[in-house]
Amino acid sequence: MNSTISIYPILSESPVSTDQSSDTSSVEHPSRDNSHRASRFTIAHPYARLYAKKDGSKRRKIWNHVLEKQLFSPQELSTMGAPHRRTIYIASLEAHIDRLHNQLLGIGLYPIPFQRLEPYRGLNSKTAKSMVAGLQHDATHTKLKLLELERSNNNLHKLLGTQATSTCSISLEADVRRHSMDSPGMALNARTAINSTGPMIMDSLAYSARS
Secondary structure, eight states: OHHHHHHHHHHHHHHHHHHHHHHHHHHHHHHHHHHHHHHHHOOOOTTHHHHHSOHHHHHHHHOOOTTHHHHSOHHHHHHSOHHHHHHHHHHHHHHHHHHHHHHHHHTTOOSSOHHHHGGGTTOOHHHHHHHHHHHHHHHHHHHHHHHHHHHHHHHHHHHHHHHHHHHHHHHHHHHHHHHHHHHHHHHHHHHHHHHHHHHHHHHHHHHHHHO
């Protein structure tokens, strides 16, 4: 019993100490390189900014009642409460829609057949309002997504343009270096050719002088 108790601490201490030292030495440097590369080459998701927003806190900012300022004066906005203003706004909107429908019927234009409107004849006004509000909410978020896609596409075009110009500049530098390394060899060949032909020219001149 005593021998087994004395062996366990030795077996448990030695590998742990060596593994910790080896792990710390092998993990530190690659982690810095990976983080540096990730910061350079990571492309964010197009909807990253939309996902970062909290829907609960930002939902009221979408319905900022911009159209109410076209119906009510600043004094009415400050004196009347929101439920009263909402009732007047909905009534004016319904009256405007009725006028548009009468104009369409007057010119004989029927964008939607009446047969398709029969299922909605007995629809509750609150249900219709919630449906319209849901459609407007979805349309607002779809518009925001389209804007984010356009922004990300523009950023990708700029990134690809900078990469293309950088690759062109690198290839031009490589060509210049290659030609600069070839030019000394051409000069040496020219010098050796001149040195080899020099004595032949002198011999021909001496022969012509003797004759």
